[in-house]
């Protein structure tokens with residue numbers, strides 16, 4: 001028995017593969033196979049990117065500095081983030097504090113909002129995932145990720161709620177299938193402003209649960225939050241810094257958030273890091289206040305070196321333009337696959353983050369309280385035979401594709417072909433259940 005308490009992106013008890021190494025867009029498995037790493041939001045530049053490797057080698061000779069000590073490279077990383085990533089947002093951007101992960105950044109952005117507004121309640125949208133620590137976990141409303149215990153014979157012991165959480169409707173957009181709601185946004189979102197009336201912060205992300213960016217929706221939520229006295233936090237942990245095909249997903253609409261949270265790609269996959277970026281207006285409110293939170297390893301010299309290296313690779317915008325090109329290819333490939341496979345219920349996505357949802361049980365009733373791998377995990381297991389690893393986010397009927405930005409056209413085609421192969425198992429079950 002392993003002495004490690006395992007968790008995984010593909011539900012089920014056993015890890016489907018053993019990774020021993022990685023190179024470029026590939027994972028290398030214990031049996032020697034090289035497979036495409038197809039769902040890795042933490043690895044935007046793939047594995048062993050030479051700029052990242054060089055920066056991390058240099059960082060090994062840094063001193064041990066905690067968050068409370070001045071470190072010039074940390075100041076430089078903040079400047080880089082603001083000048084490079086937020087270069088088009090100069091009139092909006094205020095200042096940044098670095099954290100250890102996306103979860104921590106969200107937890108601290110939420111507690112900050114409670115302190116600033118004097119309110120306790122928080123809001124998110126349906127099927128959201130914002131992390132697994134503190135208030136980030138409270139805002140993760142996918143039923144299987146409650147942070148507590150799933151009983152393998154059925155049932156669960158969730159963590160008791162810490163705060164009242166308001167859940168507003170999600171956008172209903174889909175590139176294929178689904179059940180789009182074509183009513184005007186104000187009708188679809190009726191009652192939202194009342195729900196936000198006692199809320200400290202409304203946190204919205206752009207991918208989780210297979211629910212994607214919708215500019216009209218963003219502007220509606222931003223206006224409703226502002227009118228209700230709630231801050232708006234844009235959770236760009238997945239979408240920020242390139243994956244959405246622009247620096248930030250929020251840039252696709254008119255509205256601008258009060259706070260942006262970052263993680264995942266921030267340190268190029270070479271170190272754990274998160275960040276809370278505040279608007280100028282919030283920083284103005286902070287003039288006579290200090291934010292009383294500290295942690296030993298936040299903005300550690302290794303994390304700071306990795307952040308600077310990642311931003312240096314992204315600075316000229318070439319990789320973001322490449323994500324835009326790849327978006328067209330992955331969309332076309334997925335539409336073809338969806339039309340071919342009757343088991344596919346819905347496809348949506350943008351940039352280099354796409355979700356394929358299968359027909360099957362409703363996600364609202366999935367608690368991961370079984371040892372049987374669900375259908376999405378069985379599709380992912382079969383896709384490995386055809387050369388790619390595809391994740392499910394622990395969902396029962398959804399798979400997501402999120403390869404690194406350095407993937408070639410041919411490698412993307414291999415990833416799509418692996419999904420195509422994997423879906424045969426879902427088609428067979430779908431046809432059997434229908435009969």
Ligand SMILES: Cc1ncc(COP(=O)(O)O)c(C=O)c1O
Pocket residue numbers: 101102103104106129130131132205206208235237238263264
């Ligand atoms: C939208 C979103 N926010 C926050 C997080 C939490 O980030 P981390 O797992 O790095 O703590 C995730 C993780 O998947 C995420 O998808």
